[in-house]
Amino acid sequence: MKKCCCMLLCAVLLAGCTSTSAPATDGTTSPEMTPSTAGIYQAGTYTATADGNNGPLTVQVTFSTSAIEQVEVTEQSETESIASEALESIPAAIVEAQSTEVDTVSGATVTSNAILSAVNDCIEQAGGTVESESAFAQGEDVSTQIVVVGGGLAGLSAALSAANQGSEVILVEKQGQVGGSALLTGAGIYATETDVVPASVETQDEMYEHILDMIDDGGTLDHVDTDRIRHLVDESDDIIAWLESLGMEFSAGSVGILNAKEHYHSLADGSSGPGQVAIMEEAAKEAGVQILLNTQCVALLDDNGTVTGITVEDSNANTTYNINAQAVILAAGGYAQNEEMMRRYMPASLYSTTLANIGATGEVIDQALAVGASLYPYQFMLACGTSTDVSIGLNMAAATGAFVNSNGRRFCNEHRLWQIDAEMVNNADLAPYYVIYDSTHISQENVAALDAAVADHNPYVIKADTLEELARKADLKDVEGFVQDLENYSSVAGTDQLDPDFGVPGDRVVAVTDGPFYAVIVYPINAGTIGGIRTNISGEVLDAEDNAIAGLYAAGEISNGDLYDNGYISGTSVLNCYVAGRDAGNSAAAYVSGN
Numbered sequence: 001m002k003k004c005c006c007m008l009l010c011a012v013l014l015a016g017c018t019s020t021s022a023p024a025t026d027g028t029t030s031p032e033m034t035p036s037t038a039g040i041y042q043a044g045t046y047t048a049t050a051d052g053n054n055g056p057l058t059v060q061v062t063f064s065t066s067a068i069e070q071v072e073v074t075e076q077s078e079t080e081s082i083a084s085e086a087l088e089s090i091p092a093a094i095v096e097a098q099s100t101e102v103d104t105v106s107g108a109t110v111t112s113n114a115i116l117s118a119v120n121d122c123i124e125q126a127g128g129t130v131e132s133e134s135a136f137a138q139g140e141d142v143s144t145q146i147v148v149v150g151g152g153l154a155g156l157s158a159a160l161s162a163a164n165q166g167s168e169v170i171l172v173e174k175q176g177q178v179g180g181s182a183l184l185t186g187a188g189i190y191a192t193e194t195d196v197v198p199a200s201v202e203t204q205d206e207m208y209e210h211i212l213d214m215i216d217d218g219g220t221l222d223h224v225d226t227d228r229i230r231h232l233v234d235e236s237d238d239i240i241a242w243l244e245s246l247g248m249e250f251s252a253g254s255v256g257i258l259n260a261k262e263h264y265h266s267l268a269d270g271s272s273g274p275g276q277v278a279i280m281e282e283a284a285k286e287a288g289v290q291i292l293l294n295t296q297c298v299a300l301l302d303d304n305g306t307v308t309g310i311t312v313e314d315s316n317a318n319t320t321y322n323i324n325a326q327a328v329i330l331a332a333g334g335y336a337q338n339e340e341m342m343r344r345y346m347p348a349s350l351y352s353t354t355l356a357n358i359g360a361t362g363e364v365i366d367q368a369l370a371v372g373a374s375l376y377p378y379q380f381m382l383a384c385g386t387s388t389d390v391s392i393g394l395n396m397a398a399a400t401g402a403f404v405n406s407n408g409r410r411f412c413n414e415h416r417l418w419q420i421d422a423e424m425v426n427n428a429d430l431a432p433y434y435v436i437y438d439s440t441h442i443s444q445e446n447v448a449a450l451d452a453a454v455a456d457h458n459p460y461v462i463k464a465d466t467l468e469e470l471a472r473k474a475d476l477k478d479v480e481g482f483v484q485d486l487e488n489y490s491s492v493a494g495t496d497q498l499d500p501d502f503g504v505p506g507d508r509v510v511a512v513t514d515g516p517f518y519a520v521i522v523y524p525i526n527a528g529t530i531g532g533i534r535t536n537i538s539g540e541v542l543d544a545e546d547n548a549i550a551g552l553y554a555a556g557e558i559s560n561g562d563l564y565d566n567g568y569i570s571g572t573s574v575l576n577c578y579v580a581g582r583d584a585g586n587s588a589a590a591y592v593s594g595n
């Protein structure tokens with residue numbers, strides 16, 4: 001048994017606690033039901049039900065006028081291996097203490113709190129007084145060892161890991177459900193040397209080199225912590241094994257990135273990101289994590305440089321209160337949904353649209369800065385594709401043309417989809433950009449779609465008989481350079497050579513040689529942000545002088561700035577949620593236990 005603020009923790013459950021009608025008594029006790037002016041309780045037997053981990057949990061409590069005589073759990077569906085100690089010891093402890101202010105059982109917090117909550121209900125039915133009841137609902141301050149802000153994959157991973165180390169954990173999520181961006185995605189995980197992707201497909205050394213190759217595209221590794229990338233790689237097989245131990249089953253696949261192997265782990269049953277979230281949520285609850293939905297962190301509590309908890313607003317109960325904690329883990333994601341922050345940190349992003357979840361509004365980053373955290377110097381989009389502002393019925397994935405900027409010059413390897421947009425955002429004058437097609441090297445369906453758009457006076461599609469005329473119509477500044485770049489690009493089409501300017505393999509080059517020609521104006525789409533607040537490899541949040549801020553940890557998209565440079569590579573973001581979440585959870589648990 002572990003000492004904790006059980007009365008405070010159980011209080012939130014009271015809201016969902018249903019009592020059966022009046023006392024469920026046998027006839028022999030009815031005379032004693034008359035209120036006694038001398039007694040604490042109206043003697044009798046009462047029942048109440050509260051939400052346990054796996055469903056309703058019902059208790060029956062017998063009172064004399066002066067005492068709690070007996071507490072019995074009469075119905076429950078908890079997992080025996082986890083809950084048996086709580087089911088046995090807590091009723092006895094309540095009778096002994098004559099109070100529900102008793103310790104909960106570590107690892108069975110939800111079950112413990114359900115018993116306490118239902119007994120509190122019975123005490124009230126019997127006319128007794130419950131001290132500290134309904135702290136969450138009434139907006140009273142509560143305490144725990146670790147509070148996690150944000151219920152995406154990083155927060156769930158951190159909370160579960162900390163609880164598995166024996167810590168008392170509350171997770172707050174401002175939306176009505178956990179999951180964050182993972183609810184919107186296939187959540188493919190890049191990992192290798194697992195039971196699904198063996199070393200014969202790709203070794204971890206090859207994975208490391210592939211990530212470095214993709215993330216520094218067109219840039220350097222100046223912004224990257226290669227130790228941290230190596231750590232991601234080294235942990236990747238263990239993360240898959242861990243997730244499998246929680247019940248996930250994976251199959252391997254690839255995505256259409258240049259040089260990508262079959263190294264993406266996706267849930268074999270096709271349940272994608274939501275499937276991963278459901279398993280992580282269940283595991284966290286089973287481990288005793290208390291999840292508070294519709295509860296938004298609005299400030300971090302700071303005591304002379306040590307973070308001591310958070311202030312939250314419960315949008316359902318309309319209350320504001322503090323959660324005092326020995327450690328706080330920030331896992332609130334990025335800020336792609338916050339226009340002001342996007343303009344503040346990456347002005348060119350006004351050209352982009354986002355697919356990130358609506359909770360990605362970044363206020364927790366500002367809250368962290370207010371207690372001394374520092375930002376990664378390099379903030380950019382987690383880019384994931386292109387779109388036009390209007391639908392033109394063009395299957396662009398199947399029709400990768402040559403990409404040029406507003407000068408008319410090629411600027412990237414068109415087959416590194418995730419890199420193109422990141423670079424563009426770092427060079428504002430490149431966005432929007434143009435995809436150039438001819439009329440014989442793409443499908444006739446796509447030619448028809450482009451012609452229809454032109455006939456419809458769609459401003460995003462420009463058509464001309466020659467490349468020179470196209471450049472002039474599209475207002476591309478360097479006409480000669482434009483023509484020369486496209487000649488170079490087309491010259492290797494169908495060969496085993498690389499294009500001389502950006503290295504697109506000849507078998508992937510879609511030649512631009514036969515008029516009429518088309519230019520389509522496109523914009524980047526992002527799936528989130530890269531940057532956020534600085535942490536070290538253990539998940540401790542760093543101030544501007546590289547000192548760890550006592551009691552403050554972070555994981556996931558809120559702190560991914562030293563993993564990427566000019567480019568992103570798919571599958572590493574979810575991997576990072578699990579790896580960094582687990583690291584932060586373990587570090588915070590060690591901190592609160594004094595190890």
Ligand SMILES: Cc1cc2nc3c(=O)[nH]c(=O)nc-3n(C[C@H](O)[C@H](O)[C@H](O)COP(=O)(O)OP(=O)(O)OC[C@H]3O[C@@H](n4cnc5c(N)ncnc54)[C@H](O)[C@@H]3O)c2cc1C
Binds near residue numbers: 571
């Ligand atoms: C369409 C799409 C496809 C993707 N596909 C892949 C993929 O295949 N592989 C891959 O690796 N990555 C992929 N990603 C990226 C990846 O899904 C995300 O980077 C990752 O899920 C982020 O997880 P997170 O836990 O760090 O943050 P989030 O998922 O953003 O979770 C943060 C949570 O914190 C909550 N929160 C925010 N502020 C507060 C507050 N003040 N108080 C309380 N709660 C708060 C939010 O509501 C949210 O639920 C994709 C992203 C998208 C959008």
